[in-house]
Amino acid sequence: MAKKVALLQGNEACAYGALYAGCSFFGGYPITPSTEVAEVLAKELPKTGGKFIQMEDEIAAMASVLGAALTGAKALTASSGPGISLKQELIGYACIAEIPCVIVNVMRGGPSTGMPTGPSQSDIMQARWGTHGDHAAIAVAPASCQEIFSETVRAFNLAETYRMPVQVLLDEINGHMRERIELPEPGELEILDRQAPPVSPEQYLPFDPSFGDVPPLAAFGSEYRFHVTGLNKAADGFPTTKARLVDAEERRQIRKVEANRDKIEKNEEYMVDDAEVVIVAIGTISRSARHAVTELRKQGRKVGMFRPITLWPFPEQRIAELAGQVKAIIVPEMNLGQMILEVERVIKGACDLHGIGRVDGEPISPFQIMDKVKEVY
Amino acid sequence: MAFDYDKYLRPGKLPHIWCPGCGHGIVLKGLLRAIDACELEKNRTAIVSGIGCASRLPGYVDFNTLHTAHGRAAAFATGIKMAQPDMNVLVVGGDGDGVAIGGNHFIHACRRNIDMTYVLMNNFIYGMTGGQFSPCTPTGDKASTTPYGNPDPTFDISKLAIGAGATFVARTTAYHATQIDKLIAEGIRHKGMAIIEVLDDCPTTYGRRNKFRSVVDMMKRFKELAVPVAKAATMSKEELDGKIVTGILHREERPEYCEQYAEVIKRAQNL
Numbered sequence: 221m222a223k224k225v226a227l228l229q230g231n232e233a234c235a236y237g238a239l240y241a242g243c244s245f246f247g248g249y250p251i252t253p254s255t256e257v258a259e260v261l262a263k264e265l266p267k268t269g270g271k272f273i274q275m276e277d278e279i280a281a282m283a284s285v286l287g288a289a290l291t292g293a294k295a296l297t298a299s300s301g302p303g304i305s306l307k308q309e310l311i312g313y314a315c316i317a318e319i320p321c322v323i324v325n326v327m328r329g330g331p332s333t334g335m336p337t338g339p340s341q342s343d344i345m346q347a348r349w350g351t352h353g354d355h356a357a358i359a360v361a362p363a364s365c366q367e368i369f370s371e372t373v374r375a376f377n378l379a380e381t382y383r384m385p386v387q388v389l390l391d392e393i394n395g396h397m398r399e400r401i402e403l404p405e406p407g408e409l410e411i412l413d414r415q416a417p418p419v420s421p422e423q424y425l426p427f428d429p430s431f432g433d434v435p436p437l438a439a440f441g442s443e444y445r446f447h448v449t450g451l452n453k454a455a456d457g458f459p460t461t462k463a464r465l466v467d468a469e470e471r472r473q474i475r476k477v478e479a480n481r482d483k484i485e486k487n488e489e490y491m492v493d494d495a496e497v498v499i500v501a502i503g504t505i506s507r508s509a510r511h512a513v514t515e516l517r518k519q520g521r522k523v524g525m526f527r528p529i530t531l532w533p534f535p536e537q538r539i540a541e542l543a544g545q546v547k548a549i550i551v552p553e554m555n556l557g558q559m560i561l562e563v564e565r566v567i568k569g570a571c572d573l574h575g576i577g578r579v580d581g582e583p584i585s586p587f588q589i590m591d592k593v594k595e596v597y
Numbered sequence: 598m599a600f601d602y603d604k605y606l607r608p609g610k611l612p613h614i615w616c617p618g619c620g621h622g623i624v625l626k627g628l629l630r631a632i633d634a635c636e637l638e639k640n641r642t643a644i645v646s647g648i649g650c651a652s653r654l655p656g657y658v659d660f661n662t663l664h665t666a667h668g669r670a671a672a673f674a675t676g677i678k679m680a681q682p683d684m685n686v687l688v689v690g691g692d693g694d695g696v697a698i699g700g701n702h703f704i705h706a707c708r709r710n711i712d713m714t715y716v717l718m719n720n721f722i723y724g725m726t727g728g729q730f731s732p733c734t735p736t737g738d739k740a741s742t743t744p745y746g747n748p749d750p751t752f753d754i755s756k757l758a759i760g761a762g763a764t765f766v767a768r769t770t771a772y773h774a775t776q777i778d779k780l781i782a783e784g785i786r787h788k789g790m791a792i793i794e795v796l797d798d799c800p801t802t803y804g805r806r807n808k809f810r811s812v813v814d815m816m817k818r819f820k821e822l823a824v825p826v827a828k829a830a831t832m833s834k835e836e837l838d839g840k841i842v843t844g845i846l847h848r849e850e851r852p853e854y855c856e857q858y859a860e861v862i863k864r865a866q867n868l
Contacts, residue, residue, distance in 0.1 A: 244680075245676070245680050266858075266862040266864075266865035266866070267865045267866055269862060269866075271679045271858065273675070273676075273679055275672060275675070275705070276672075276702065276705035279669065280669070280672035280701070280702050280705070283665065283666075283672030283673045283702075284672055284673070284676030284679065286673060286676060287645075287673040287674060287676025287677040287679075288676040288677065288680035289676075290661075290663065290677065291684075292680075293680045295676075295680075309666055309669075310666060310669065313665065440661040440677060440681070440684070441640065441681045441684050443640050445639060445640060445660060445661050446661065446662075447607075447655065447663075447664070448663045449664040450666055451664070458656060459656070
């Protein structure tokens with residue numbers, strides 16, 4: 221049977237991916253360049269019996285998502301840099317209270333209001349360390365409209381599996397770019413739901429570590445009544461200042477991602493096997509990098525691309541391996557040097573490292589990358 | 598027969614954090630009597646709060662309880678109610694939490710007329726952080742951050758709620774203990790946004806800085822200043838100056854938000 225195809229904008233693909241994943245709640249606030257995610261869901265969610273609400277501000281949008289998620293809903297919000305800055309307060313709440321949800325950040329220039337209609341990748345570090353305190357982070361960075369669809373589905377799966385907020389990083393270019401995509405049939409992509417409590421309501425503890433690093437989450441409104449707080453808490457969900465309990469809980473929440481890197485990480489490698497130079501790029505800029513690699517290969521240069529699809533946790537091990545194989549790594553990114561800091565940290569000087577930064581509202585072109593490769597190698 | 602509070606209190610969670618003489622315990626008991634009178638099912642009831650002394654209330658009671666971030670209770674509660682319109686959703690908190698940092702969420706929850714009951718304990722001060730002035734601290738009063746007297750004008754929370762669109766607004770005080778549960782119960786039964794403002798006492802951080810020699814003095818003041826809404830209707834503006842009008846201040850019927858959204862779903866599905 222012929223595949224169902226559609227011509228979709230990245231932001232639209234994101235919204236349809238969310239629906240495919242079973243999203244039944246969206247709380248949002250208008251902001252360029254992410255608004256189309258909200259517009260599609262305002263139209264589509266009520267058709268499925270789902271709920272769309274436009275809240276009074278970005279913080280409230282995030283709050284509504286967490287409230288809905290606690291009742292068992294798969295919940296989504298979408299915003300852009302300045303809006304994500306506002307949401308950080310409650311992204312931290314989602315981390316400590318371990319509430320599954322998905323946050324789309326269609327990145328634009330900054331700081332502050334910056335360049336609302338210009339593309340950017342300057343929230344790479346915000347996606348990791350935007351909220352205060354120690355916490356784990358998962359963020360995915362798709363490149364094409366097809367991948368925006370499937371990675372949004374995977375973001376929901378990761379959120380439900382690891383009981384935490386997961387960010388989808390787009391940018392103004394792939395958010396607004398239109399491409400032909402094949403719409404997967406129901407059942408074609410894996411859909412994961414949160415683990416139900418395997419114990420009776422009387423025995424249930426919302427942060428019970430005896431079930432492993434991801435304790436099962438019951439739903440508000442079911443027979444499992446429980447307490448949720450943003451304070452450091454013990455396994456029963458109630459606040460504690462006992463050093464041993466606070467330490468154990470904090471470490472567990474970071475370990476649940478660190479110990480499952482192999483299941484969370486996802487990368488693409490393009491012509492890296494014999495490469496002497498590897499370009500590390502994400503999202504829109506990986507498309508320029510791929511083009512540059514193809515052209516440089518035609519010229520006989522041994523160049524490849526490594527593309528983190530899961531940006532956080534950062535693919536430390538594979539990049540360290542590549543650093544031992546190549547002469548140089550080049551990191552083009554639409555900011556003035558964020559992802560390169562992570563690469564620098566993990567390669568420990570094993571190869572040369574060069575960055576290409578751009579913040580003028582234009583993407584980094586294949587020619588810029590080709591020129592850099594020729595300059596350094 | 599004495600009311601059995603224990604059936605709603607979580608075992609092992611008392612004593613509470615509130616100071617001797619604080620009125621929050623009076624409000625907690627009133628809330629539980631109201632919930633009992635309305636026969637709310639524990640599993641289908643969520644109690645949501647923000648940050649502050651009053652916001653610690655949910656931890657003590659056996660419902661689905663959510664102690665959120667400072668000021669955000671009404672917005673979290675909106676998400677719960679939208680996702681599960683059949684659940685009973687209550688919000689509790691203080692004045693700084695509700696109408697300073699949470700002011701935007703407060704007025705928009707009122708505007709939507711979403712069906713929840715918000716019990717706001719107004720003790721005129723940020724108690725948990727040690728007594729800084731709030732938007733409800735009377736002008737001229739002392740707080741740790743107004744050592745020369747408070748220069749700020751104050752919010753009238755009930756008027757704010759009425760202006761913003763809440764369809765049930767009532768006010769009482771911690772002195773009027775038997776009125777608290779009646780007003781909260783009326784609010785729970787009301788379809789739409791119900792605000793119950795309870796003027797409360799904080800002897801520790803407000804009273805002692807403002808020449809109240811004892812908790813009894815603070816309670817006496819509530820008793821002396823309170824004017825029932827029916828009597829207030831017969832008094833002049835000058836006579837009401839400085840008084841606390843108590844009772845149901847406002848009640849109207851207006852479409853409720855979740856019901857309105859149910860209509861949206863119907864329209865979307867009939868396309």
